[in-house]
Amino acid sequence: LAVRLVCSGFRVLVGSRNPKRKAGLFPAAAEVTGRAEAAKRADVIFVAVFREHYSTLCDLADVLVGKILVDVSNNTEINHHKESNAEYLASLFPACTVVKGFNVVSAWTLQSGARDGNKQVLICSNSQEAKRTVAEIAQVMGFTPVDMGCMASAREIENIPLRLLPAWKIPIFLALGLFLCFFTYNLIRQVVHPYIREQKNKLYKIPIEVVNTTLPCVSYVMLSLVYLPGVLAACSQLYYGTKYRRFPDWLDQWLQHRKQMGLLSFFCAALHAVYSLCLPLRRSHRYLLIETAVKQAVEKKMTIWVEEEVWRMEIYISVGIIALGLLSLLAITSLPSIANSLNWREFSFIQ
């Protein structure tokens, strides 16, 4: 933080309990002094201290009166404490203006500047003035300040860096489970069964053909799981005769994961399309084709055209392409920037 502030042209004072020991760690332009000294001279104070040590600042309470304290702390667990760190800090220093911010930016991004990935700095505070001051600091540092409203948002902002794709966990494990089931079934059907019955070695089918027949099964089941909870929710509303009753928790959870399940369904469908398109690239396809041709030639059979087979394949492929095209449209509308440009009528029309 100090490095970035210095690089952005701010005058930085580092207040430490051991100014001498810390001096070497900071850029030359940042002056390292004692805590009280720094608190007295600075206008905006970044409190880079663990929550447990906030109380050690209490002896500075007099010099801190009227200053802006920026709480940059993070927790190790989601909703670890009853009140957020920033609210706790505000309760310790009622005479200061506390702003939550900069905790969502990684140390690496702080040190090397905002490059790729997320450039947003989420800020909240009960004071508009203090929020604006910190937002302008973030702006000059090259980040995009985002106003998250009043102090009540601090808990949410502190939880953000601890999230690891929470909405994706259940859908991904579900998709993996479905994949394993269908893969086993297809393996038995396409490889094990012909081997046992006719002693034919079809092991070469495992990497592509078995995977390729498994993917659309997963995709279909996932897609139906996207639309099923809506139907169940409607039924539950009809049954209880009211729209104002909360759904049971499992249904609520399910409704919340629909978008992720839909995207996984699309991912499987897209992979299935690529796998299918790769089928004629394979050596095995080539060999089987040539062997059929040779067999036909030797037997002097001039025609092998089966109208029914031709039609079946033409219709399969053509329906598959149309389905993938429609699913792509759905997937594109789930991009945040597209979703934000659609109103709910357009969104449900597309769905």
Next chain:
Amino acid sequence: LAVRLVCSGFRVLVGSRNPKRKAGLFPAAAEVTGRAEAAKRADVIFVAVFREHYSTLCDLADVLVGKILVDVSNNTEINHHKESNAEYLASLFPACTVVKGFNVVSAWTLQSGARDGNKQVLICSNSQEAKRTVAEIAQVMGFTPVDMGCMASAREIENIPLRLLPAWKIPIFLALGLFLCFFTYNLIRQVVHPYIREQKNKLYKIPIEVVNTTLPCVSYVMLSLVYLPGVLAACSQLYYGTKYRRFPDWLDQWLQHRKQMGLLSFFCAALHAVYSLCLPLRRSHRYLLIETAVKQAVEKKMTIWVEEEVWRMEIYISVGIIALGLLSLLAITSLPSIANSLNWREFSFIQ
């Protein structure tokens, strides 16, 4: 709205003309009372009343003085009334601060919380303070408040939920029309004509081959329609010798639909690519190949290599891939979040 406000920790008072009849419809935590009572005790008042009934609130005018009224109403038609509902409400209660907001959020999203789709709540008001209060309520409810400026934006905000992809209607019907024309032409050429002349049954070509030769025609015409109006506009400016004359309406309309036409052109081109890649997957392809091989083998012709045919196909495919690659770049830059990160020099460079 009441359900979501209660879930977000707000104290909700429901004011109704029939408090007894309505009580059962609201969550237990929301207290249902008479209108006057609710208006007196609340700080922010959500006016969930139809525009025609705004005047019924006039007898509450005294208790409403100085309060924030949030107009959440929607219309049934775009630009139905001369002034927006929010402005009408503001004119009825000059002593109140009116904020427009929450009308772009569907009842479903309000009840179940912001999950997928659009989380934005567009807010406008002439009072900064009131706007901020409502924005913080939206924030705590899990939505993303978007400041739309002063009251003059209310009309626009009220029109938003009534839109149904207005910019797409003309381009989509145009593309469908073009598709039908070219499809008929190709059907006659590839299926009907061989049948009449040589009694050959080529019906199996309809689902894939005829569609596949139709798609690039549509794509080309749509793409040329994207760039043609720019040329016409430049000509019109040269002819009239000024850049400050407005274009005729039809040209203006056309210029406004270019992005959508370009995206439909890309969609057709992408479908054409997928259809083409599927050609060797078809049974008919396989049969024709084997039949040719058998015929050659029986006649003992060892070579069928035609250098010209080979080159033609290599060049077709290679130009097709490059064209699709370039069109993909154009399509990607039309994503809102990418377009917003490009300046106009970069945008026109890519175009």
Next chain:
Amino acid sequence: LAVRLVCSGFRVLVGSRNPKRKAGLFPAAAEVTGRAEAAKRADVIFVAVFREHYSTLCDLADVLVGKILVDVSNNTEINHHKESNAEYLASLFPACTVVKGFNVVSAWTLQSGARDGNKQVLICSNSQEAKRTVAEIAQVMGFTPVDMGCMASAREIENIPLRLLPAWKIPIFLALGLFLCFFTYNLIRQVVHPYIREQKNKLYKIPIEVVNTTLPCVSYVMLSLVYLPGVLAACSQLYYGTKYRRFPDWLDQWLQHRKQMGLLSFFCAALHAVYSLCLPLRRSHRYLLIETAVKQAVEKKMTIWVEEEVWRMEIYISVGIIALGLLSLLAITSLPSIANSLNWREFSFIQ
């Protein structure tokens, strides 16, 4: 600007040194008068004058006191002057409030309204009140005002319209260079060498096969260049024993171009996939297949199955699809709207 302001319902006064000569150029609704007259009657003044002529406004200093001056100027070079135009204007008129804005919008967009492309108007000023006034004007004109903080951001805002994909230049030239090298190597290996050694004409391979073997080479090298600088940076930190030392400039530059190199790597990989899928569409593929079949049939060899070849190809293709799938996920997370919804833990997890 005047056209758009008039269309958006504002009353526009054009102040010119030659009001008579200019009158014809503006829409009828805009009144054209002398400079002093316009300055006196307007509340918000758009200073559409070159920086060199700012001083010609000094004789209007008295009438301008307390007014909002909007600096819409652009430079011809990045960081041309020591201080930004807006800051220079503010220093000339200390009694006015200067707002930087509208310079990132092209004349075309101003004239015809915000349609596609970037609709953002970046605004900065030291006065919140003035910034809000200008933001509301932008909003009513159909643009999206973006608050860029205090006057110190003016330099950045003035540099934006001059940028032409600066982060892409090095990666694109690098990719082109790599493509040329590998293309030459593959051309010699696949076309020149067989011609010299066996007098075989394989020129038809150039447009597709040679390009197709070149693309994955470029893609691999670019992908390794994405992850190499991170390793080098870590080594440099281990060597110097500190995380607080700045990297050498070349490494810093390299770290900044990783995203673009990764996207080019993905682009090459995707093109390689499309090229590979097109292989069986080619006439040459068909001819070679039929010729092999005929040769086999004439020699009455019934089988040509080579288990090793079959397995090699199945594994190549299947690993290729999985690699492309993973690379697609990386590419999708680099979309600005997706990147902004990920925290750094999620971003590095996906990487």
